[in-house]
Amino acid sequence: MRRAFDIALAAAAGLALAFLLLPLLALFVRISPDELLAALASDAALDALWVSLKTGLVAHVFVLGVGTPAAYFLATKRFRGRGALITLVELPLVLPPAVAGIALLALFSRRGLLGAELDALGVQLPLTQAAVVIAVAFVAAPFYVRQAVASFETVDPTLIDASRTLGASPARTFWRVALPLSATGLGAGSALAWARGTGEFGATIMFAGSLQGVTQTLPLAIYAQLDIDPDVAVAIGALLVLVSLTVLLSLKLLPSWTRFTSASLIRSAPSGSS
Amino acid sequence: MRLLAGLLAAALAAASCGDGDGSAGSFEGLTVFAAASLTEVFRQLAPSATFNFAGSDELATQIREGAPADVYAAASPRYPDELFAEGLIDEPRVFATNRLVLIVPADNPAGIDSLDDLAADEVKLVVGAEGVPVGDYARAALEAMDRADVLENVVSNEEDVKGVVGKVATGAADAGFVYATDASAAGDDVRAIEVPQDARTVVRYPIAVAVEAENEPQARAFVELVLGEEGQAALAEAGFGRP
Numbered sequence: 001m002r003r004a005f006d007i008a009l010a011a012a013a014g015l016a017l018a019f020l021l022l023p024l025l026a027l028f029v030r031i032s033p034d035e036l037l038a039a040l041a042s043d044a045a046l047d048a049l050w051v052s053l054k055t056g057l058v059a060h061v062f063v064l065g066v067g068t069p070a071a072y073f074l075a076t077k078r079f080r081g082r083g084a085l086i087t088l089v090e091l092p093l094v095l096p097p098a099v100a101g102i103a104l105l106a107l108f109s110r111r112g113l114l115g116a117e118l119d120a121l122g123v124q125l126p127l128t129q130a131a132v133v134i135a136v137a138f139v140a141a142p143f144y145v146r147q148a149v150a151s152f153e154t155v156d157p158t159l160i161d162a163s164r165t166l167g168a169s170p171a172r173t174f175w176r177v178a179l180p181l182s183a184t185g186l187g188a189g190s191a192l193a194w195a196r197g198t199g200e201f202g203a204t205i206m207f208a209g210s211l212q213g214v215t216q217t218l219p220l221a222i223y224a225q226l227d228i229d230p231d232v233a234v235a236i237g238a239l240l241v242l243v244s245l246t247v248l249l250s251l252k253l254l255p256s257w258t259r260f261t262s263a264s265l266i267r268s269a270p271s272g273s274s
Numbered sequence: 275m276r277l278l279a280g281l282l283a284a285a286l287a288a289a290s291c292g293d294g295d296g297s298a299g300s301f302e303g304l305t306v307f308a309a310a311s312l313t314e315v316f317r318q319l320a321p322s323a324t325f326n327f328a329g330s331d332e333l334a335t336q337i338r339e340g341a342p343a344d345v346y347a348a349a350s351p352r353y354p355d356e357l358f359a360e361g362l363i364d365e366p367r368v369f370a371t372n373r374l375v376l377i378v379p380a381d382n383p384a385g386i387d388s389l390d391d392l393a394a395d396e397v398k399l400v401v402g403a404e405g406v407p408v409g410d411y412a413r414a415a416l417e418a419m420d421r422a423d424v425l426e427n428v429v430s431n432e433e434d435v436k437g438v439v440g441k442v443a444t445g446a447a448d449a450g451f452v453y454a455t456d457a458s459a460a461g462d463d464v465r466a467i468e469v470p471q472d473a474r475t476v477v478r479y480p481i482a483v484a485v486e487a488e489n490e491p492q493a494r495a496f497v498e499l500v501l502g503e504e505g506q507a508a509l510a511e512a513g514f515g516r517p
Contacts, residue, residue, distance in 0.1 A: 110383055111445040119383070126446035127398055127429040209400065209430025209441060223433065227335040228405055 027238045031231055039235035044228075047213040048221035048236065055129060055217065056197050059136040063144050063193055068186065071148030072174060076160075086149060093142045100139055101206025108134070108207075131208035132215050140197035144189040151185025152178060187254050195247045198240070304492040305342055307333040309349035309407065309479065310434035311372065311453045315512040316347070319505055320496060329406040329434035337362055337484065344493040347481040347500070349435070349453070350407035354480040366480030369500050371515035372453040374411050374475050377442050377464040384448035389416075389469065392424040392449060399424065400441045400450040403431035408438065411475045412451035418472040439464065453477060455513040478517070 031039070039045060074086055092100060107113050108125040118125065125131050155178050163173040179186075201219040208215040210224055218236050225233040301323035308316050309330045316325060326333065326341075330348035334357055337343050346363050348354050354366035378386045384397050392399055402409025409431065416422050429447065432438045438450040443463040457466035469475075481500055483493040499505050506516070 105444050105446055109445045111379070111381070115445070124396075124398070126444075127400070127441065205437075206440075207446070209446070210403070210432065211428065211430050215430065224403060224431070227329070227331040230335070 024241050027234055027241060030234050035231055036235045036238055039229070039231040040239060042229070042232050044212060044216075044221055044225055045232050045236055045239075048216050048218045049239075051129070051132070051213065051215065052198060052217040055132040055136055056194065059133045059140060059197055060190070060194055062133070062137050063141045063197075064190060067141055067145045068148060068179075071145050072152050072178065074145075075149045075152030076178075086146075089149075090142050090146050092139055093146065097139060097200065097202025098206060100135065100203035104131070104135060104138060104203060104207040126207055127209040127211075127215065129208075129214055132204055132217060135203040135207050136197040136200050136217075139200050139203055140193040143196050144186075144193035147185050147189025147192065148182070151182035151189070154185070155181045184254060188251055191247050191251050191254070195244060198243065301492055301496060304344050304489050304496060306345045306347065306496065307337065307341070307343040308345075308347040309333070310436045311349055311408070311456050312347055312479070313436065314459050315455075315508050315514070316500075319499060319508055323496065327434075327436075329402070329408075331405045331407070332433060342488060343484045344487040344489045345481065345483055345496050347479060348407070349477060349479055350410070351478055351480050352407070352410075354482055358482065361485060363482040363484050366482040367497070367501065368478045368517040369481050369505070370479040370509045370517060372455055372477035372479065372513075373471060373515070374408075374415050374451055374469050374477065375454045375457050376449055376467040376469055377439070377452055377457050377460070378449045378467065379442055379445045380463055380465055381445075382465060383445070386449050387467065389419065389421055389424070389467075392427060393421070397424075397427045398429045398446075398448045399427040400430045400432060400438050400447040401425075401428055402435060402438060402451070403433055406431075406433060406435075407477070408435040408452060411477060415451070415469055415472060415475040418474055419470060458513050479514070 028036075040049075074082065074089070105112060105126060108118065108131075109115055110119055110124065110126075125134065159177055159181070160173055163177045164170070168176065198217075199219055200217070201223070204215070204217060205220055205223070210216045210220045212221075212224075216224060218240060222233045222236050222240075225236070301320040304320070304323040305326065306316065306320070306323050307326045307328075310327045313325075313327045316323075316327075326336070326343070328336075330350055330353050333343070333346060333348065334353035337346060337357060338360070346354060346357065347369070348366075349372070351366065351368070354363065357363045358365055376386070376389065376392075378384070384391070384394070386392060386397065391397070401412045404410065404413075413422070413425065416424060430437075430441060432441065435452050435456050438452050439456050439460050441447040442450040442452075443460050451469070454466065457464060481497055483490065483497055487493045500509075510516070
């Protein structure tokens with residue numbers, strides 16, 4: 001009886017693995033490595049790679065630059081409505097991407113909430129490369145901010161107090177104590193946000209459109225190439241599988257790495273001697 | 275990819291549950307792959323059928339991959355002819371025509387009144403992608419008028435005609451080329467501007483039963499409905515032309 005149960009469990013595990021991995025494997029089986037490389041060298045794939053890297057990088061700088069202090073604020077300040085605010089920040093995490101797309105249009109399009117003001121400034125965002133950056137940042141930021149708030153919250157308050165007692169300014173305490181101690185979590189959040197941003201499709205196609213070399217990111221290129229040159233679509237898909245795998249592996253390796261570096265940083269941090 | 279087709283079949287079957295029967299009789303279980311521009315009129319003709327509306331080119335790709343289509347209706351003879359030659363569908367029959375128009379948002383922020391205005395700087399034009407019939411017709415029309423230069427103002431290549439309508443209706447784009455029927459279906463959100471017609475841009479809609487149709491009698495009945503009096507009346511009311 002127990003044996004039968006074990007077999008059933010193993011069968012379920014095998015089924016789950018096959019279900020999750022076979023489709024990805026099929027991508028690599030469908031075309032030969034030579035064809036895959038040739039397809040990746042096509043204009044459509046290279047243009048999409050460039051658009052994805054460029055918009056992803058700009059969005060990521062924005063997410064880290066604004067998200068880190070915002071998360072530190074949310075994690076360390078105590079005020080009414082803080083919990084509600086954190087929940088709202090997390091909302092885009094569970095929001096369908098198409099909703100993000102229509103919401104961004106509702107705000108930024110010429111008929112949108114800010115449309116008249118932006119128009120007066122001569123700024124038109126929809127269907128531009130800036131729109132890709134906004135869409136990517138919108139869907140990716142919560143992944144980072146959520147993780148960053150959690151990481152800052154786990155920093156031992158006595159270390160913060162010690163730093164302040166020893167005469168370090170709040171800013172110096174943030175840079176030399178809170179930030180290094182949270183590095184693991186921030187790195188993980190950053191990687192997750194990057195992965196989500198790279199995969200962004202729904203909000204981008206609605207808000208930024210699809211134009212090769214301008215707004216057509218890698219996921220959009222898969223969609224556009226499917227009926228033009230399926231090999232290119234498959235090749236981009238295979239590339240994104242490898243990118244995702246890299247992100248995942250670095251997440252797994254990250255904790256052991258940062259535990260070492262952050263520990264060594266803290267040893268010198270509160271003394272302010274360096 | 276066969277697996278993909280199977281999953282698609284399962285998803286479509288699940289999506290078809292719960293539709294009510296239409297006046298045209300029951301098409302429960304029938305799966306129709308149709309050009310996006312046929313969305314409103316086909317839904318009205320056979321509410322109980324399962325529809326997969328998308329760009330004609332995308333639908334052709336899905337059929338080649340083994341997706342379970344009973345009927346294929348496209349916005350251009352190109353893909354039906356290809357699929358017929360490949361032995362995947364019966365001989366296509368043209369059931370309707372359409373024409374290309376230019377649409378602008380109701381408030382027409384870029385002040386576009388004619389094709390010439392499209393060439394102005396900073397006009398945001400949206401068209402169908404290459405290979406998508408509505409995009410190919412738009413390019414052919416512009417070439418016929420010797421105005422291919424306005425294509426420099428294209429800011430997005432959409433995968434089907436409804437994508438173009440959406441971008442213009444929300445005001446994200448200043449103008450887009452769509453079919454006359456989509457312009458009227460979009461109602462007050464857009465304004466249509468006539469485009470000089472050219473032999474190359476007469477839009478023909480062929481329809482055919484898939485060779486491997488699982489619901490062949492229903493598929494034939496649907497094609498007859500579309501080609502028959504009731505179908506033609508509904509198409510005419512939606513603004514389509516006679517074949």
